[in-house]
Amino acid sequence: MSMVALEESLRRLGEVKAPARLAEMVMDRFAVLDTPLGPFFVAWNHDGVSAVYEVRHGEPAFRAWFEDRYRRPLVRSESGPPESVLRRFDMRGVAPFQRLVLEKTSEIPRGEVRTYSWVAREIGHPKAVRAVGTALATNPMPILIPCHRVVRSDGVIGNYGAGGPLAKRRILDVEGVWVGELEKLARRGVRFLGSDTTHVFCMPTCRHARRVSDEHAVEFHSEREAFAAGYRPCKVCRPAEAA
Amino acid sequence: MDFERMFHEHQDRVFAFCYSMTGSRAEAEDVAQEVFLRAWRSLREWDDKRVAELSQRAWLHKIALNVVRNRVRASQSRPPLAASDAALAVVAAPGRAPESAVESRWLAERVAALPPPQREAVVLVQVQGFPYAEAAELTGRPLNTVKSDVHRGLASLRRMLEKEEVLVG
Numbered sequence: 435m436s437m438v439a440l441e442e443s444l445r446r447l448g449e450v451k452a453p454a455r456l457a458e459m460v461m462d463r464f465a466v467l468d469t470p471l472g473p474f475f476v477a478w479n480h481d482g483v484s485a486v487y488e489v490r491h492g493e494p495a496f497r498a499w500f501e502d503r504y505r506r507p508l509v510r511s512e513s514g515p516p517e518s519v520l521r522r523f524d525m526r527g528v529a530p531f532q533r534l535v536l537e538k539t540s541e542i543p544r545g546e547v548r549t550y551s552w553v554a555r556e557i558g559h560p561k562a563v564r565a566v567g568t569a570l571a572t573n574p575m576p577i578l579i580p581c582h583r584v585v586r587s588d589g590v591i592g593n594y595g596a597g598g599p600l601a602k603r604r605i606l607d608v609e610g611v612w613v614g615e616l617e618k619l620a621r622r623g624v625r626f627l628g629s630d631t632t633h634v635f636c637m638p639t640c641r642h643a644r645r646v647s648d649e650h651a652v653e654f655h656s657e658r659e660a661f662a663a664g665y666r667p668c669k670v671c672r673p674a675e676a677a
Numbered sequence: 678m679d680f681e682r683m684f685h686e687h688q689d690r691v692f693a694f695c696y697s698m699t700g701s702r703a704e705a706e707d708v709a710q711e712v713f714l715r716a717w718r719s720l721r722e723w724d725d726k727r728v729a730e731l732s733q734r735a736w737l738h739k740i741a742l743n744v745v746r747n748r749v750r751a752s753q754s755r756p757p758l759a760a761s762d763a764a765l766a767v768v769a770a771p772g773r774a775p776e777s778a779v780e781s782r783w784l785a786e787r788v789a790a791l792p793p794p795q796r797e798a799v800v801l802v803q804v805q806g807f808p809y810a811e812a813a814e815l816t817g818r819p820l821n822t823v824k825s826d827v828h829r830g831l832a833s834l835r836r837m838l839e840k841e842e843v844l845v846g
Contacts, residue, residue: 440835444697444803447781447788452692456706460684460713507717509681 455480462500463511469577470608471601476578477508478515482522486575488596503527503574523575531559535569542583545610546639546671549587556672571595582606588620611639619653626673628652628665635660640671680717683733688713690805691737697800698745700789702782708748712741738805739815742797787837788830795830798823803831 458480466489467476475496477485484504487496500508504527523540525533534557542548550570554563570581576596582605586592591613594602606613619627619638628635629646635654636643643651654660657667657674667674691712695705716737720728788799794816801812802823809827813820 437831437835440831440838441803443780443784444788444799445806447697447784448690448693448804448806450689450693450696450781450785452688452709453702453706456688456692456709457684459706459710460717461681501721505718506714507680 461507461509462504463509463515464496464500465511465514467514470605471577471597474577474596476515476520478519479524481524481526482519483515483575483578484524484527486578486596520578523579528574531562531565532569532572534559535566536573536575536579536581539570539573539581539584540579542580543641544580544583546637546641547583547585547606547611547616548637548671550584550592551587552637552673553584555675567592577605583609583611585616587625590620591617622653623655624653625656626654626660628654628660628663633665634668635665635673636668637671637673640668640673642668642670680720683716684713687733687737690734691741694738694741694800694805695745697785697788697804698741698796700782700786708741708744711744712737715740715744735807735811735815738801738807742815746793787834791830791833794818794822795826795833798826799830799834802827 462477462479462484464475464477464485466473467486473489475485475487475489475493476483477487477500485496485500487499497508500506523536525536528536535553538553538557550566551560551563553570554560554566557566559565566584570584571593573579573581573595576582576594582594582596582602584592591599591602591606593599603613616638624638626635627638627643627646628651629643630650630652634642635652635657652663652665654663654665660667660674667676688709692705692709695708695712696702699705699708788796788804790796791799797816798812798818801807801815802809807815809820809823812827813823816823818826
């Protein structure tokens with residue numbers, strides 16, 4: 435190969451094009467997404483959704499919050515996030531404990547709720563109930579990571595970062611949770627519902643508990659009471675560790 | 678400062694630099710990402726006057742050079758070229774300029790395998806088209822050193838090409 439040909443080849447090497455995904459590796463994009471609680475800003479990148487933020491605070495506040503938190507640029511997108519992106523989350527900017535909490539929370543099905551202590555036990559930190567509360571209160575992706583599906587075990591729906599307790603009730607209502615019923619049970623101290631045909635007990639909103647007809651439903655005030663009555667915890671909602 | 682515009686204007690040049698410095702597309706993506714994130718973080722802190730006076734192309738290359746140098750220091754060893762790569766030499770027939778992606782990969786891998794000063798000089802001057810004086814400023818080396826590094830780098834690339842052509846021919 436002549437020197438001229440080599441120099442020409444090197445010059446052509448300089449014409450290599452950047453892959454399309456480089457832009458997504460560098461800049462997060464955002465658009466406005468309609469949710470049951472009204473419009474929210476949603477930011478995303480090639481790893482998934484990175485932030486959800488209330489539109490009423492304004493775009494400059496969203497930008498400032500995002501860029502300070504993640505130290506990455508955020509640019510406006512012409513179109514909304516692709517459907518596939520909304521199912522994935524970019525957890526790189528989330529601390530390890532909060533990440534555990536958020537990942538566990540995203541497993542709670544629509545139409546059901548769990549308690550803060552349930553999340554704490556499921557992630558292997560049964561005593562960190564308060565820390566779970568804090569982790570959910572600062573959820574950077576509310577609505578899409580359903581922190582609204584975590585409530586207090588005494589029946590209080592609890593606070594909600596994206597619009598307060600009323601917003602939390604509203605979105606649970608939209609998802610088909612009977613918030614009023616749940617509160618009534620909790621006020622009477624009922625934590626679990628069992629079936630006297632299967633001898634399985636559940637979290638009250640578990641889809642298996644809701645299938646039990648009234649004449650077969652049994653109320654329990656604690657897991658100890660349920661175990662003493664010879665019931666075992668449901669394998670789907672896992673209301674307690676198996677005895 | 679419109680970061681998005683700067684990104685779109687320079688992404689190909691920066692990527693080409695990273696690709697010929699690392700010899701790997703995957704690594705080049707990581708380096709280019711790091712370059713633009715560092716650039717954005719700096720621009721955020723600077724006042725408008727400083728931003729306006731910036732020569733973006735040279736500045737981005739300066740950052741890229743630092744990122745590559747730091748990564749080499751961090752890993753300290755370059756994996757040897759895979760044995761199968763020798764087979765790719767067959768496409769670089771003597772006197773024919775590389776045209777396909779395979780050929781540019783083949784060449785990028787060999788450029789990346791040059792000793793660091795030669796690699797930097799060859800990439801800045803021959804691949805990216807910087808004048809010698811600017812390459813000297815970017816690398817922080819004397820002009821004459823950069824000139825001889827380019828010369829030696831080219832000579833050793835040519836030797837590699839001839840050797841591998843014999844190998845597969």
